[in-house]
Amino acid sequence: MTETARTVMFHQAGGPEVMEIEDRPLGDPGPGEVRIRHRACGLNFIDVYQRSGLYPMALPHPLGMEAAGVIEAVGEGVTHLRPGDRAAYAAMPPGAYTEARVMPAAQICPLPDAIGYDQAAAMMLKGMTVEYLFHRTTPLKRGDTVLFHAAAGGVGLIACQWARSEGITLIGTAGTDEKCRLALEHGATHCINYRTGDFVARVRELTGGKGVDAVMDSVGKDTFDGSLDCLKPLGMMISFGNASGPVPPFNLAVLGQKGSLKITRPTLFTHIAEHDACQAMAQHLFRKVLDGDVSIRIDQRFPLDQVVKAHRTLEARATTGSTVLEL
Known part of the structure; x- marks a missing residue:
């Protein structure tokens, strides 16, 4: 029987109500890919832009740009990650609102043990955005x-x-x-x-x-x-x-x-397109957190099945700090 993962999908652009949770099949990673089992994923305004149609996408499509979890399997040619590694990412293509996924490995970063999964899911896209704003723009x-x-x-x-x-x-x-x-x-x-x-x-x-x-x-x-x-x-x-x-x-x-x-x-995804640059930006962010210069504030937490409510809260500008979906 094919293994599946609960995944947030949308079949047409529109408001939060267009999102649905579907069971999507999981496969094995191909060359340059990994399979990652998520523990938490982050919400960002880019998710709203994609869902609403401001940033057009081929439909149907999954949503979500950042998450953290454990590597389950690696494909040929992947050398910076191994099964069992803790990892986090902000990366294309969208699809982070899910229990698990197969995806390109280049922008997935080994996660230090001292940083929690929820912290990492709340900070990868936002923190690397700040990194390029202050150091690369x-x-x-x-x-x-x-x-x-x-x-x-x-x-x-x-x-x-x-x-x-x-x-x-x-x-x-x-x-x-x-x-x-x-x-x-x-x-x-x-x-x-x-x-x-x-x-x-x-x-x-x-x-x-x-x-x-x-x-x-x-x-x-x-x-x-x-x-x-x-x-x-x-x-x-x-x-x-x-x-x-x-x-x-x-x-x-x-x-x-x-x-x-x-x-x-600018966009983050131009800055992290190259593997080495992405890993260096993530390491800079991790150092800021581990040294105590930056703490990650998570003020809103929603289970995956409340993703519609999470988007409504985000769009209403009723949030502070970061928001995560818990799995």
Whole structure:
């Protein structure tokens, strides 16, 4: 009898209700692949973008981009993992919302014993995102100032701690006073409630009118124009998400008018496409956690069969820290 794994699938783009749990067959790994048995998997806004159709996918398709568990079998040519190894990943193709899967091995990383499965599932995509934002996107050094939107989310709380550990001033934004306090507790130098104040005016005030060296913006449409106005001349706009919707087309000449600004739209999956780079980024993240510079806060936990509720909670911006599906 063929072994199966309970897997979250969607057959059409739409709201959370389009997700269904199905029993999907498990096979043996081929060359360059492994079979991994998950213990926990993480939720991210990219999952929402894929499910909603913002990022179109061939359907039907499984969901989920990060998880942690135990390697059950390895295919020919896989040398960095063995059966029984603890492992974690953020990787393409989607399909992490499952009990077990066969997948490419290159972006799966050996997991240190001191990091729990739930921690790892909550931090791989978010933590490696912070790693490339601070180290692989634009030169940042001790004493620089960055503006980070959604500072109390899963990526944001890691970014607050990362900035503090490297002597970078982080000005965060969040939608409630409670979330602002959370960001400050995790290392933000300042945090602005964007619902009760003008974040552009406040950033200018906090920087003595100079503006920030870089903006890290995963919100998208609602914050994009204001983010540009927060930058100092030659500053870098890093637009790495679309939580409020995609950024509308705009005139590139605006960048010149506002001070010869620079702009980039990076993704994690470009940065981790090469095996060696992915493993190095994961090791950097693991060191931050093991050294105590970064702690992973998991504020929401849902069993796999409550994935619809988990997505609704995420989309309502009713979460703080990270969210995991437990298996």
